[in-house]
Amino acid sequence: xxxxxxxxxxxxxxxxxxxxxxxxxxxxxxxxxGPHVLNLIDTKILDISPDLRQIALIVIxxxxxxxxxxxxxxKVGRPAILMCFVPACFEILAxxxxxxxxLGITVIEAAILGCVVAAVSPAVxxxxxxxxxxxxxxxxxxxxQIVMAGSSVDGIFIIVLFGVFMSLAGGESISIIQIxxxxxxxxxxxxxxxxxxxxxxxxxxxxDIRDTAKVLAILSISFLFIALENKVKNIIPxxxxxxxxxxxxxxLYFSPEIAKNMSLKxxxxxxxxxxxxxxxxxxxxDLSYILSSGSTIIILIIIAVVxxxxxxxxxxxxxxxxxxxxxxxxxxYTPKATVQAAIGGIPLARGIASGNMIxxxxxxxxxxxxxxxEIGIKALYKKCLKKS
Numbered sequence: 001x002x003x004x005x006x007x008x009x010x011x012x013x014x015x016x017x018x019x020x021x022x023x024x025x026x027x028x029x030x031x032x033x034g035p036h037v038l039n040l041i042d043t044k045i046l047d048i049s050p051d052l053r054q055i056a057l058i059v060i061x062x063x064x065x066x067x068x069x070x071x072x073x074x075k076v077g078r079p080a081i082l083m084c085f086v087p088a089c090f091e092i093l094a095x096x097x098x099x100x101x102x103l104g105i106t107v108i109e110a111a112i113l114g115c116v117v118a119a120v121s122p123a124v125x126x127x128x129x130x131x132x133x134x135x136x137x138x139x140x141x142x143x144x145q146i147v148m149a150g151s152s153v154d155g156i157f158i159i160v161l162f163g164v165f166m167s168l169a170g171g172e173s174i175s176i177i178q179i180x181x182x183x184x185x186x187x188x189x190x191x192x193x194x195x196x197x198x199x200x201x202x203x204x205x206x207x208d209i210r211d212t213a214k215v216l217a218i219l220s221i222s223f224l225f226i227a228l229e230n231k232v233k234n235i236i237p238x239x240x241x242x243x244x245x246x247x248x249x250x251x252l253y254f255s256p257e258i259a260k261n262m263s264l265k266x267x268x269x270x271x272x273x274x275x276x277x278x279x280x281x282x283x284x285x286d287l288s289y290i291l292s293s294g295s296t297i298i299i300l301i302i303i304a305v306v307x308x309x310x311x312x313x314x315x316x317x318x319x320x321x322x323x324x325x326x327x328x329x330x331x332x333y334t335p336k337a338t339v340q341a342a343i344g345g346i347p348l349a350r351g352i353a354s355g356n357m358i359x360x361x362x363x364x365x366x367x368x369x370x371x372x373x374e375i376g377i378k379a380l381y382k383k384c385l386k387k388s
Contacts, residue, residue, distance in 0.1 A: 197250020
């Protein structure tokens with residue numbers, strides 16, 4: 001753990017000094033410390049790496065919820081909803097059509113590959129959008145809120161689709177329940193999250209609790225949401241991560257002052273969680289996959305991202321956003337990291353024929369699109385968005 005934080009902080013600082021995304025520094029720290037280079041991270045840490053990454057993801061989604069105003073989201077409504085699934089569908093469709101021709105894999109394998117590379121990373125997008133909200137860029141048209149809300153649901157939608165395609169690849173039939181599980185999991189997760197946020201606001205107003213204790217309570221409930229999702233997934237579809245985010249939104253809606261204090265606390269926790277998350281993401285990267293994959297996968301990912309950007313543009317049609325603002329949304333919806341690290345190795349572990357190639361694509365998408373997306377956001381927001 002000491003090596004993770006020391007190397008992570010040093011390389012994060014170094015990359016800031018040379019004007020590159022700090023995120024790239026922490027990922028490289030993970031690659032160097034990981035089992036495929038110096039092998040300095042204890043295997044016990046690597047064994048629980050998915051759980052630690054999920055804890056970090058919970059922290060960032062709670063920060064997102066505590067910064068998303070329901071009233072503002074209601075104003076933009078339709079584009080925020082479309083951003084949750086339209087860009088992802090465009091990217092998955094593009095990979096499903098192109099990959100069989102240039103990589104020689106089946107359509108089902110291509111669809112699995114599309115799901116692995118398609119998801120955007122809330123861990124990259126959310127902190128950037130929160131900074132824009134606090135610095136008041138694009139907030140008059142709720143641009144950071146649209147991007148942040150869409151990116152948080154985008155991954156959930158893709159993970160459900162990934163499960164469907166993995167079932168098809170394994171020779172299982174797809175039932176109508178699997179198809180309707182996507183909207184059900186979103187609705188149930190959002191409802192439970194909002195109701196919990198409302199309940200917490202009532203309790204915290206009546207009972208004098210230290211802010212630190214409030215944070216512990218919120219984190220504990222968030223962990224329970226994830227545990228609940230695993231317990232009831234065969235009974236009723238339920239998105240624990242979406243419940244975490246909407247709990248924060250509910251708290252902000254019903255108790256703005258409490259939510260503001262909680263947001264400050266969670267921003268401090270994120271300093272630790274960010275390093276842990278991206279160093280462990282880097283540790284999951286096997287550079288040999290990249291060296292063996294050649295340039296074909298990079299070309300495929302770039303084409304897929306172009307289709308994703310087209311999906312974003314279509315989602316924003318008939319809004320009051322101008323061309324510059326739409327272009328900023330298109331660029332800010334490209335970073336990839338957390339979902340790729342979480343599911344990239346599953347096809348290989350399940351014996352999918354093109355598992356090595358899918359794993360390579362997940363690694364390349366992280367190393368290429370995480371820094372490009374973050375650089376794009378930082379370079380464009382002052383040029384494309386108005387400050388209120």
